Amino acid sequence: MTKSYLSLELIDKSFERGGVRTEVLKQVSLSVDRGEFISIIGHSGCGKSTLLNIVAGLTLATTGVVLLDGRVADEPGPDRAVVFQNHSLLPWLTVYENVRLGVDKVFSRTKSKAERHDWTMRNLELVQMAHATDKRPSEISGGMKQRVGIARALAMEPKVLLLDEPFGALDALTRAHLQDQVMQIHAELGNTVLMITHDVDEAVLLSDRIVMMTNGPSARIGEILDVPLARPRRRIELAGDRTYLKCREAVLKFLYERHRFVEAAE
């Protein structure tokens, strides 16, 4: 049996509140190869964020297991760095200090002080935030905050980068700009990425595969769509591309016809 880099095996998640059991995720299995960019798309409330939190180790699965590079991942750790939806930068630290905190923690033994500084700066340069190192999060825009969030995650050299609707709170132009940057970083570093999104274009543009979730409760993986578009991808050229449009249509159809789909399944 060939093991994939990251695999989710038969993940079930249910919450119990006041004796009432709510099943959120049911039998979710997924295999991700090294360097793959996977999007998970679904309507709000389908448990896709819960799924990401399980991979991150922030939430425990009721049953099932997450394997990363041959090891069980049941605790949070810097090998699965998360870019949070609301950036979650620490407001009392500067941009530099926010990234440096993670760098210091992860590379405390393997890198010298000067190396850690260089590494922090390198990651800030990667997201083009090296000019604002001494600013506090309250002094920079939403898009910049998210870029710092990405730098902080990248700087931990994670095995898997987890993006939780990273561009959800941004305006369309800023979002497009950041998507291009993420694509570029992915091309440069070849990270394995798991991204939660509810934006169809974003999913098609960025992903190698799109995982479509059915509606909750008891959300499952409905379909997995391959996106056979060559990289590097340029959004303007893709706007009229037939494969692109086809993928887009497939996702839209899934999301649009999901109700019938769920009813038929039950």
Next chain:
Amino acid sequence: MLAGMARQHPLSNTKENGMTVTNLKLKGQSAPRPAARVIAFTRSAKPGSSRPLLERLAAGAANIAPLIVTLSLILITWQVVCSAPDSSLPSPARVLEESWELIAHPFYIGQGVDQGLFWHIAASLQRVAVGYALAAVVGIALGALVGQSQLAMRGLDPIFQVLRTVPPLAWLPLSLAAFQDGNPSAIFVIFITAIWPIIINTAVGIRNIPQDYQNVARVLRLNAFEYFSKIMLPAAAPYIFTGLRIGIGLSWLAIVAAEMLIGGVGIGFFIWDAWNSSLISDIIVALIYVGIVGFLLDRLIALVGRVVTRGTATA
């Protein structure tokens, strides 16, 4: 229970400042406008540049004027009410006359408790500093414990809620019995007075740390000490400083009462001594000192809080 004691962010105090700032702006905008329409550019620039200083002075005067008016009214009323020769309290003029020695020589050094007011205040401040510093350290530590652990909360919070209602002076006989000495007893009274709001506000602040920050800490695998120093303290800092500010006010309230009973150099005993010697004017001068020092202490903690918590209000 806890939330009831906690005040809003100390940063919300800046609202007052914010309001005066907007007032200034409005004045600055509306005043030069008609002038600019008529006068040539080169000349209109001049009054525009010199105006802010004038405006600021005018605004400062406008802020202080009401205070001066109320102060004068109070002094005049006081003078009128207490000017009868058989009045039991001295009028302001008599206070000045009778206590001039005291007012003019705050740094006077004499024998025993016969010291200038500055030294009395300094002795009191020293006791407050020790007791308050102890309360801050122990209070933040206990508050962190109660805020962090549900178990500690259940075990300790009811005790805190009962003990914090005990009036400060009620602790004094007990501490005199324990320490057998006045000075440590007074310090203990300060400690026990200031610690409750510090504990309670710290606990509330720590319970309100956003889940996001906790997730960041978990992903980074911060250990307990790193979590405490890098996430918990800064995240709860606005609440902690609210507690510290309430605490310093209560300390200053308690020290005067405690010193009346323990004696020695200190502003509390000075007041008691003045009463025993029927020096009512001295008492009035001392009260003014106490009030101003208390006000300054409050402002000092607020200032430290504003400097330390800068940037923590919003993400």
